[in-house]
Amino acid sequence: MSSFDFAPMPNAEGFFGSYGGQIIPPELKAIMDDIDRAYREIKDTEAYRSELLELYKYYVGRPSPLYYAKRLTEHCGGAKIFLKREDLNHTGAHKINHCLGEALLAKYMGKTKVLAETGAGQHGVALATACSLVGIECEIHMGQVDIEKEHPNVTKMKILGCKVVPVTRGTATLKDAVDSAFEEYLKDPVNFFYAIGSVVGPHPFPMMVRDFQSIIGEEARAQFLEQTGELPNYITACVGGGSNAMGLFTAFLNDESVNIVGVEPAGKGLDTQEHSATLTLGAPSELHGMKCYVLQTEDGEPMPVHSIASGLDYPGVGPQHSYLKDIERVDYTSITDQECLDAFMTLSRKEGIIPALESSHAVAYAMKLAPTLPADQTILVNLSGRGDKDADYVADKLGL
Ligand SMILES: Cc1ncc(COP(=O)(O)O)c(C=O)c1O
Numbered sequence: 001m002s003s004f005d006f007a008p009m010p011n012a013e014g015f016f017g018s019y020g021g022q023i024i025p026p027e028l029k030a031i032m033d034d035i036d037r038a039y040r041e042i043k044d045t046e047a048y049r050s051e052l053l054e055l056y057k058y059y060v061g062r063p064s065p066l067y068y069a070k071r072l073t074e075h076c077g078g079a080k081i082f083l084k085r086e087d088l089n090h091t092g093a094h095k096i097n098h099c100l101g102e103a104l105l106a107k108y109m110g111k112t113k114v115l116a117e118t119g120a121g122q123h124g125v126a127l128a129t130a131c132s133l134v135g136i137e138c139e140i141h142m143g144q145v146d147i148e149k150e151h152p153n154v155t156k157m158k159i160l161g162c163k164v165v166p167v168t169r170g171t172a173t174l175k176d177a178v179d180s181a182f183e184e185y186l187k188d189p190v191n192f193f194y195a196i197g198s199v200v201g202p203h204p205f206p207m208m209v210r211d212f213q214s215i216i217g218e219e220a221r222a223q224f225l226e227q228t229g230e231l232p233n234y235i236t237a238c239v240g241g242g243s244n245a246m247g248l249f250t251a252f253l254n255d256e257s258v259n260i261v262g263v264e265p266a267g268k269g270l271d272t273q274e275h276s277a278t279l280t281l282g283a284p285s286e287l288h289g290m291k292c293y294v295l296q297t298e299d300g301e302p303m304p305v306h307s308i309a310s311g312l313d314y315p316g317v318g319p320q321h322s323y324l325k326d327i328e329r330v331d332y333t334s335i336t337d338q339e340c341l342d343a344f345m346t347l348s349r350k351e352g353i354i355p356a357l358e359s360s361h362a363v364a365y366a367m368k369l370a371p372t373l374p375a376d377q378t379i380l381v382n383l384s385g386r387g388d389k390d391a392d393y394v395a396d397k398l399g400l
Contacts, residue, residue, distance in 0.1 A: 009320065014203020017326065020319030022202040024289045029202075031189045036204040038109050043211070048104065055100050056215065059133070060090045064216075066223035066380075071350040072367070079373035081366050082232065083353070083383045084220045086244065093356065093385030094244040095126035098212035099195065103130035105208075106193035113137040115185050116195045117177035119146055119240065120311035120358060121153025122385055123197030128162035138162040141181035143173040146310045150389050171304045174240075174314050178288055198241025199318035202289030206319050213247025216382060221251045224380060234369065236261040237382035238361040239279070239332065240311050242318035244384035253329060262321060263365045265307030266334035276305035278317040279325050279332040287316035293325070308337035309357035311385075339364040344387060344394060356385035357394070 010016045014036075022029050042048040056062040065085045073081045086094040106114050114131050117140070118124030124140040131138035140157055144166050147154050157164050165184070170176040185194040196205040199213075224232055235252055237245035239262040252258045267275035275281070278293050285294035287302060295303040295315040302315040324330040335343075340357055343364035348354045355363055359382070366381045373379075387394070394400075 010203065010207055014207065016206070016320045016323035019284070019291050019322040020203055020206055021291055022289060023286050023291065024202050028186075028189060032202050032204065035105070035109070039105060039204055039208055042105070042108055048108070052101060052104060056097070060096050060100070061088065062215065063219040063223070064088050066220055066227060068227070069351050072347060073370065075346065075350050076367050076370040078371040078375060079233070079369065079377040079379050080375070081370055082224065082378060082380045084216060084248065084380060085383055086216060087353070087355065087359065087383050087386035091122070091126045091129050092388065093122040093126065094213060094216060094247060095123045095197065096129065097215055097247065098209045098243060099123070099126040099130040101208070101212035102193070102195040103127065103134040103136060106195065107134045107136055109193065111136070111193040112191045113139060114193045114195050115139045115141070115181050116197055117141050117174065117181040118197060119174035119177070119313065120309065120356070121146065121150040121157070121389060122311060122356070124162070124164070125153050125156045125160070127195055127197070128157045128160035131162065132160050139165060139184065141165045141167050141177045141184065143171070143177045144168045145172045146174070146177070149310055149393055153389050174310065175302060175305070182288070198243040199246045199320060200241040200288060200290060200292070200316060206290065209243050210246040210250060210320065213243050214250045216244065216247035217249060217251030220248060220380060228378065230378070231255055231258055232380040233257070233373070233377040234259045234261060234379040236263060236362050236365055236379065238263045238312060238358050238384060239317060239321060240314050240358060241316070242321045244382050246318060246320060248382040249330060260330045261365065262330055262332045263361045264332060264334040265309060265312040265340070265361060266336045267306040267308070268337060270334060273303070274306035275334070276307045276313045276315065277334040278315060279321060280334050282315070284322065290316070290319050292316050292319045292322045308340055309361065311356070311358040312361065333365060335361040335364040341394065341397070343367055344390070345398070353383070354387035354391060355383055356387045357390045359384045360387070
């Protein structure tokens with residue numbers, strides 16, 4: 001076994017090193033263990049696997065293309081930039097990959113309602129979509145601030161037949177939406193299914209969501225080898241909770257030659273209180289049922305966080321990312337709101353691809369890295385979603 005062998009993660013208790021686990025009351029632990037059991041029972045059955053794989057192919061449109069961004073590369077100079085086009089999935093982001101898996105699991109388990117939080121609304125739309133397809137009730141909790149910013153996604157959720165619950169407490173953003181959805185879930189955890197929107201929360205969610213998202217890296221690795229004959233020198237993705245990043249990174253963790261970089265939101269600057277760079281500036285603690293890096297205030301409360309990208313402003317992060325940081329397999333860096341906006345506009349105007357503000361963080365990092373590398377090097381960026389939801393907001397902000 002090489003030092004880069006990551007296959008058996010997490011352990012049976014849901015730990016990635018010392019991170020993860022189930023920091024929840026015993027009644028809830030029994031329910032999480034049920035979900036874990038059900039998932040392990042069905043995940044490799046022919047019926048579940050073929051249903052999911054067929055949906056990925058004929059409903060989502062997988063495999064998503066791997067695209068060489070020639071004009072962006074010429075603009076930046078240096079290394080070649082490739083984009084894994086998760087923005088082209090049905091519903092416009094990577095979130096549909098795990099939502100279909102979770103909705104099918106909820107249905108197999110005989111649950112009556114699927115609940116979740118959403119930040120940018122991508123997870124909400126993807127889950128509402130998966131629930132209409134599978135035929136199960138769906139309820140999404142969303143911060144009032146995000147509702148106003150991401151209104152096209154709110155409308156879509158309503159059209160899809162989902163109940164949208166506005167959350168006005170706290171900063172009225174993602175963490176508050178998680179708290180609110182979780183309270184609703186606790187009213188009947190036996191019949192409800194909390195479909196967590198990232199690789200966060202108590203075990204088995206960080207593992208399950210990663211498994212569903214791993215298709216991104218599996219496809220990208222094979223496509224990259226086919227198109228270039230080699231593996232990429234760098235791979236990168238934005239990190240909110242960390243699902244699209246784990247989806248890309250998992251297939252490459254054992255490839256020692258591949259440098260892996262996760263990109264967090266530096267918001268208005270790491271020297272301000274208005275960022276969400278959890279792995280860069282946080283410390284190991286507990287949040288939402290798991291042990292992970294957390295941004296905290298001096299009295300130990302989760303810090304009110306900020307990012308221009310609603311899907312990235314979370315004060316915690318997936319336990320596997322916390323582990324990968326500590327063992328230094330993945331480097332974590334950050335990109336400011338302004339750099340993100342610049343990348344949003346540059347990709348739109350150089351390639352005709354309008355990226356989500358979340359994904360623009362990874363694009364911005366690639367744009368900074370490329371000119372520092374020789375032209376024979378390559379960077380693979382996970383373009384986790386498209387920017388339709390952000391278009392009006394950016395146009396207003398830039399006075400377009
Ligand atoms: C397009 C897109 N990318 C990335 C994210 C961040 O989530 P994660 O870090 O789990 O991939 C979101 C969250 O809403 C999103 O909508």
